[in-house]
Amino acid sequence: MPFGFSTCYHANNTEYVGSDEFIQLMISKGALFGWYFTYIPVGKDAPLSLVASPAQRSYMLKRVREIRAQRPLFVLDFWNDGNYVDGCIAGGRRYFHINAHGDREPCAFIQYACENIHDKPLLEALKNPMIKAYHDHQPCNTDMFRPCPMFDNPEILVEMVNQSGAKSTQEPLSAESVEQLYQKCKPIADKLKPVADKLCQSYQEES
Numbered sequence: 001m002p003f004g005f006s007t008c009y010h011a012n013n014t015e016y017v018g019s020d021e022f023i024q025l026m027i028s029k030g031a032l033f034g035w036y037f038t039y040i041p042v043g044k045d046a047p048l049s050l051v052a053s054p055a056q057r058s059y060m061l062k063r064v065r066e067i068r069a070q071r072p073l074f075v076l077d078f079w080n081d082g083n084y085v086d087g088c089i090a091g092g093r094r095y096f097h098i099n100a101h102g103d104r105e106p107c108a109f110i111q112y113a114c115e116n117i118h119d120k121p122l123l124e125a126l127k128n129p130m131i132k133a134y135h136d137h138q139p140c141n142t143d144m145f146r147p148c149p150m151f152d153n154p155e156i157l158v159e160m161v162n163q164s165g166a167k168s169t170q171e172p173l174s175a176e177s178v179e180q181l182y183q184k185c186k187p188i189a190d191k192l193k194p195v196a197d198k199l200c201q202s203y204q205e206e207s
């Protein structure tokens with residue numbers, strides 16, 4: 001049975017899960033592929049101290065390309081491979097997410113929705129205002145290493161949620177408004193921008 005690994009890189013483990021030692025361990029277990037997801041502080045109590053720094057995100061960008069070129073397993077980075085898929089794939093462009101309550105969210109990480117599968121047929125989801133807002137805003141910018149409307153361009157998520165009237169789908173105790181999420185993500189996005197834009201430019205010049 002072919003299998004892979006899925007891992008979340010954050011401030012305390014990025015250098016380890018991107019290391020040759022970790023990759024060798026996964027190869028020795030028989031993994032054929034691997035997913036990397038950067039930590040996102042979704043939920044009002046999610047610690048900001050775990051967010052990977054711009055240097056760590058750059059490190060992972062370089063490492064996934066090295067691992068793909070040099071090692072016998074295929075790895076993907078859900079953020080740093082945005083250039084291969086023209087940015088964000090959510091909001092019905094390539095997929096959307098249905099949570100355990102049946103809420104139709106544009107992405108597993110974007111926990112705001114206008115509708116539930118119990119209200120309307122599945123195909124109707126593609127016409128709902130949040131999905132349309134995604135369609136109208138993609139791609140979120142020309143730097144494909146900053147594809148996310150929440151983490152990298154949080155002002156776009158605020159606009160889409162407010163335009164569509166979407167509500168938080170988190171449990172009542174951990175629900176956070178899109179403005180609260182913006183306050184957390186904006187400083188992170190501002191710090192990443194100059195680093196990611198420079199990387200994007202140098203990768204475009206190489207290809």
Ligand code: SF4
Pocket residue numbers: 078087088089090107108109110147148149150151
């Ligand atoms: S919304 Fe963000 S996390 Fe979700 S697919 Fe788009 S870029 Fe990725």
